[in-house]
Amino acid sequence: MNSNRTRLLALLAVVVVAAGLFLVLKPSDDKKDDSTSSAGTEKVASSTEQTVEAKTEKPKPDIPEVSFENGEPAGGELKVEASKGDTIAFKVRSDVSEEIHVHGYDISREVGPGKPVTLRFPADLVGIYEVEMEGGGIPIAELEITP
Amino acid sequence: MIPFAHALASRGDLPIPGWLFGWAASIVLVVSFFALATAWRKPKFENREWREILPRAWRVIGSRAVEILLGLISLGLLGFVVYAGFEGTEAADRNFALTFVYVTVWLGFPVLSAFLGDLFRPVNPWRQSGRAVGFAIGKLTGKTLPHFRYPEELGRWPAAAGLVAFVWLEIIYGTAGTSVSLSPEVVANATILYSAYTWLMMALFGVEKWSQRGEMFSVYFHMFSTLAAFEVREGKLGRRKALSGTTSWANTPGSLALVVTAIGVTTFDGAQEGALANAINWQVDRLADLGAGVTTAVRGADTLFLALVLLGVAAIYLTGIWGMRTVDLKFEFSDLRQKFTHTLIPIALAYLVAHYFSLFFFQEQAQFTFLLSDPLGTGSTNLFGTANYGIDYNAIGPEAIWYIQLGSLLAGHLVALTLAHDRAISLWSDIRVATRSQYWMLAMMVCFTSLGLFLLSFANE
Secondary structure: OHHHHHHHHHHHHHHHHHHHHHHHHOOOHHHHHHHHOOOOOOOEOEEOOOOOOOOOOOOOOOOOEEEEEOOEEOOOOEEEEEEOOOEEEEEEEEOOOEEEEEOOOOEEEEEEOOEOEEEEEEOOOOEEEEEEEOOOOEEEEEEEEEO | OOOOOOOOOOEEOOOOOHHHHHHHHHHHHHHHHHHHHOOOOOOOOOOOOEEEOOHHHHHHHOOHHHHHHHHHHHHHHHHHHHHHHHHOOOOHHHOHHHHHHHHHHHHHHHHHHHHHOOOHHHHOHHHHHHHHHHHHHHHHHOOOOOOOOOOHHHOOHHHHHHHHHHHHHHHHHOOOOOOOOOOHHHHHHHHHHHHHHHHHHHHHHOHHHHHHHOOHHHHHHHHHHOOOOEEEEOOEEEEEOOOHHHHHHHHOOOHHHHHHHHHHHHHHHHHOOOOOHHHHHHHHHHHHHOOOOHHHHHHHHHHHHHHHHHHHHHHHHHHHHHHHHHHOOOOOHHHHHHHOHHHHHHHHHHHHHHHHHHHHHHHHHHHOOHHHHOOOOOOOOOOOOOOOOOOOOOOOOHHHHHHHHHHHHHHHHHHHHHHHHHHHHHHOOOHHHHHHHHHHHHHHHHHHHHHHHHHHHOOOO
């Protein structure tokens, strides 16, 4: 039947166009590898707030910091971006005794006045995860881990 | 803050990358024009034909004994939600009550119902207990209880109001200000309050009547079940053409309110931490300037924006209907408004899947491991030996989540267009008028699908 054949051809055209566009638009895996991997060397996640570029030749890269004062993170939540496989590191200061909790990763650490804590762990879970002060339930940082 | 924040989310989805957004948006257009070019000329879904299937198996599955058993189990679970809410841990993610109500039931039933039919009806704890009480009173007094006549002009409005209240509790009351999640105790109290209200209304208007019009869970889940190919009629299981159940669904007043609310609350949940975050924060500051406390200011601003989103969703739809009338004046505005309402059901389902798939996927791991073995979250029980399990956040990759999100939006778009075209050719005998009227619906559907894509692609600040 004629109308059925037209329909089939149109459907075929849709599928071809869809697949074609997908292939053209999708960034190739080679490119992705170039931009994210730094073979063998530890790469510390950079903070967008402090705009610190983690450079592998630096012996000790700056670690992003967030300071918890008067019940909130001073200067807003810390954003930490990383790629899967990187090491995430950030420092937390607090004017009260509290428990830091990294959601998803389920890491808990005590922090208190004069006792800043540096958290360091491999970014092995992809997604967006919140870090909060468990007692008051106040978010202090956000981790964004891309594949 | 996490985009698509949820009372339970300890993980947020990565926004879909720009190239994927571009691809999906172009496919929406290509698919839409394909739909127009190959449109059929005779309505396919207006036929409500239904044929009985599996009569023998149904005699067992649909028997009174099974129904009583299901009713008892669901009533038991309702009671357990209250118990866990009061006696269990305050930590929302480790308490059975929240995940069970807001994830397993609330997100599970729409998807299951859309494929398998109205599964909630036989397990609805309020309906089944109400029927049991009615039956017992009938036996004791020898007559059926009299009821007030339900005001039919109210239609599904009470259910739409209930839907707003339920979601408001979850994403506005629960996450406002300093508390990160809804407390299990609030869930328990709300469950008691809602049960009392539901039983009272059932006593006033009749169990079945209230289940079809006012009991929010029944009405909401039933809406999705109209997409399915299976339906129980007069106690018999049967098959109908998939989607054909939607075509008569909106004949009841308040149906548009319900489906617009369903789309609107998901949109708001997706937008509040992304697209609307700055606007909401600005509003919070204005309310704080007026002397409101932090929690009140956040709840006030959220409520205001939820109302705006609901109005916005309604406005998109009504604009499409208005546009259709510029093509042909044969039908009244109110008439057309009702006749195309059902085309929004697949959009509502698509939004739901796109926004909550990952939450459901990860949280169900909790539901069937530690929340099953240690439902109170107090560490006192280990019923199935799975109390110490965790959620594996690497169980599914971000790419797979993106494709499921986009796939659901595209499928919803296509089904909505299908239903709209089918309705148009049943209304206008002149195929050219029908097609021209559908340019407006097409524009409207593209609006909804693009909005859905936009929400998914919004890079969080």
